[in-house]
Amino acid sequence: GREWHLVARPDGWPVPGDFALREAEVPAPGPGQIAVRNLFMSVDPYMRGRMNDVKSYVPPFRLDAPLDGGAVGVVVASEAEGVAVGDHVLHGLGWREYAVLDARHATTVDPDVAPLSAYLGVLGMPGLTAYAGLLRVGAFQEGDAVFVSGAAGAVGSQVGQIAKLKGASRVIGSAGSDEKVKVLVEEYGFDAAFNYKNGPVREQLKQAAPDGIDVYFDNVGGEHLEAAISSLKVHGRAAICGMIAQYNATEPPAAPRNLAMVIGKRLRLEGLLVGDHADLKEQFVDEVGGWLRDGSLRYRETVVDGIDHAVDAFLGLLRGENTGKMVVRLDA
Numbered sequence: 001g002r003e004w005h006l007v008a009r010p011d012g013w014p015v016p017g018d019f020a021l022r023e024a025e026v027p028a029p030g031p032g033q034i035a036v037r038n039l040f041m042s043v044d045p046y047m048r049g050r051m052n053d054v055k056s057y058v059p060p061f062r063l064d065a066p067l068d069g070g071a072v073g074v075v076v077a078s079e080a081e082g083v084a085v086g087d088h089v090l091h092g093l094g095w096r097e098y099a100v101l102d103a104r105h106a107t108t109v110d111p112d113v114a115p116l117s118a119y120l121g122v123l124g125m126p127g128l129t130a131y132a133g134l135l136r137v138g139a140f141q142e143g144d145a146v147f148v149s150g151a152a153g154a155v156g157s158q159v160g161q162i163a164k165l166k167g168a169s170r171v172i173g174s175a176g177s178d179e180k181v182k183v184l185v186e187e188y189g190f191d192a193a194f195n196y197k198n199g200p201v202r203e204q205l206k207q208a209a210p211d212g213i214d215v216y217f218d219n220v221g222g223e224h225l226e227a228a229i230s231s232l233k234v235h236g237r238a239a240i241c242g243m244i245a246q247y248n249a250t251e252p253p254a255a256p257r258n259l260a261m262v263i264g265k266r267l268r269l270e271g272l273l274v275g276d277h278a279d280l281k282e283q284f285v286d287e288v289g290g291w292l293r294d295g296s297l298r299y300r301e302t303v304v305d306g307i308d309h310a311v312d313a314f315l316g317l318l319r320g321e322n323t324g325k326m327v328v329r330l331d332a
């Protein structure tokens with residue numbers, strides 16, 4: 001089977017030459033193991049951080065070794081009790097056509113309950129990030145006004161909709177194109193949205209939320225975080241989920257320049273790691289699954305076809321070519 005290797009560490013924006021698609025032997029599964037033919041693999045912003053050789057909350061990718069990440073596939077050989085050939089599983093060995101792993105590191109998923117790709121997005125890691133980040137870290141309360149950046153992406157689109165479903169007084173989103181802004185308002189029911197490329201974020205946010213905001217869900221950092229600090233009300237909260245505006249930067253960002261406002265407004269800015277919130281998973285799947293079934297929560301996916309286009313999908317994600325979750329479909 002083929003698998004993607006990182007062959008050079010990107011400096012700034014990754015380029016196709018940093019990656020190589022290589023042929024690899026697929027070993028037979030050992031005791032307790034399964035062999036999986038991957039059907040969908042995820043590309044996620046955090047993978048950019050793992051391409052740098054720095055200590056972080058996840059170890060860096062190794063050079064000349066397969067990349068990894070979320071994937072869903074079908075079991076083609078099993079030496080594990082309780083997992084049968086033909087079962088579908090979610091696991092962590094994406095970026096390759098075939099994965100061989102211990103069955104205890106895989107979760108069985110049901111394609112009759114939700115499309116397989118949904119387990120990488122709306123019902124998966126990004127979905128739980130949105131749910132736990134807004135409700136727990138952001139300490140969302142009914143009646144709050146919420147601003148989310150990266151609002152047309154996998155996490156952001158769910159944050160805005162969960163806020164609405166939970167009784168937000170006003171939900172505002174920002175995204176990088178007029179088309180995405182339209183989707184936020186017309187499809188996801190945001191009260192207001194703006195294209196951050198059309199003018200200063202601070203002014204556009206002030207216009208969209210003249211009375212201020214109670215919660216900011218940050219996917220972007222930089223100028224967005226600075227604008228949110230200006231618009232947050234006294235005792236406002238910010239769930240700091242991501243700072244994608246700086247993942248490819250070679251210099252530290254200038255913003256936020258107004259951090260001192262945190263004092264006078266008694267703001268709480270709290271970082272969020274989805275891995276800390278596994279205890280909410282069941283509640284999340286129940287509640288979001290219900291909203292999906294009754295049509296009150298919507299989602300989009302951008303599907304790129306073929307493992308040979310996986311790097312294109314990843315680079316496209318960083319450039320904003322996706323609306324909703326970016327996934328790669330691997331064909332037989």
Ligand code: NDP
Nearest residue numbers: 045153154155175176219241242243244245272273274320
């Ligand atoms: P998205 O689906 O939101 O895709 C990334 C989006 O980021 C792009 O579509 C693009 O949309 C936007 N973007 C890219 N560059 C910029 C920029 N310079 N300024 C503003 N927006 C930009 O990805 P996810 O939903 O998977 O992730 C969203 C955020 O959440 C990321 O920051 C990610 O790192 C973080 N995250 C954190 C987790 C945690 O545990 N802390 C877990 C999962 C995700 P646009 O067209 O609008 O620019």
